[in-house]
Amino acid sequence: MERPTLHGTSVTLRPAGVADVPALTAIRATPEVRLWWRGGEALADLAAEITADLADESTPTLVIEHEGRVVGAIQWHAEEEPDYRHAGIDVYLDPSAHGHGLGTDAVRTLARHLVTDLGHHRLTIDPAADNAAAIRCYEKVGFRRVGILRRYERGADGTWHDCLLMDLLAEELS
Ligand SMILES: CC(C)(COP(=O)(O)OP(=O)(O)OC[C@H]1O[C@@H](n2cnc3c(N)ncnc32)[C@H](O)[C@@H]1OP(=O)(O)O)[C@@H](O)C(=O)NCCC(=O)NCCS
Incomplete structure (x- = not known):
């Protein structure tokens, strides 16, 4: 799948490569x-998981750069079954x-690409139900x-916790 370089207001999203694994592992x-x-309990597991993730063509990963520094990553997965198409x-x-608004900038920039360039009419995201910062970021x-x-995701303590399904229709992108 295509991995573009995208420019937001203060972030650049560019294709992630193996050279980014140490920085992403540290984050x-x-x-x-x-x-x-x-992720994996050990750092080596985490690095291996990130490396495998980068090689997975079905979930393109872009690093988030701010002022020349890698500050994170953003990825998407597209459901291409025509009658249920979304990302x-x-x-x-x-x-x-x-x-500092960088998460909002990154999500907005990728969302714009998915809607405008790839023609998605609907996007989803599913943070933990108590991840207030993420929910606020996505609402913006x-x-x-x-x-x-309900009990959608298993946490580090081995228990299942709730997540919040959020979605965005193309015309709602702000
Ligand atoms: C979630 C994440 C990507 C958001 O990126 P960010 O750059 O911090 O987000 P922004 O600064 O753009 O926006 C965050 C908003 O949440 C608000 N916020 C922060 N903590 C909050 C809290 N505990 N309760 C409510 N709102 C909160 C901020 O005030 C801001 O809103 P505002 O601009 O109206 O003031 C980032 O915090 C992150 O990587 N967190 C750890 C990993 C994670 O949770 N990933 C998401 C998994 S779904």
Whole structure:
């Protein structure tokens, strides 16, 4: 699948490569990101998971750059069955970059690409139901709350927790 370079207001999204694995592993290993985006328990597992993810053509990954520094990653997965066509987004940012509007900029920039360039009429995202920062970020882009996905995701403590299905129709992108 095509991996474009996209320009937002203050971020650039560019195709991720193996050279980005150390930076992305360091970000994914931070407690603030692991709280919401789990991975292998050991750093080596995490690096292997990220490397495998980058090679997975069905979920294109773009690194998020801000002022020349890799600050996170954003990826999407497209359901191409014609009668159910839509795309889902996932994103994480280094904690040092949280709360400055970069997540909103990155999600908006990718959403615009998925709608304008790839012709998606509907996008989805499914943060943990108590991930208030992520939910607020996605609402700023135009995503709306659809409903609770009960016990949708298993956390680090082994228990299942709820997630929130959010979606955005093309004309709602703000
Ligand atoms: C979720 C994430 C991508 C958002 O990116 P970001 O750059 O921090 O988000 P923004 O600064 O664009 O917007 C965050 C908004 O949430 C608000 N916010 C932050 N913490 C909050 C909280 N505890 N409760 C409610 N709102 C909160 C901010 O004030 C801001 O809203 P505002 O602009 O109206 O003030 C980023 O925080 C992240 O990577 N978190 C860890 C990994 C993760 O959760 N990934 C998402 C998995 S679905």
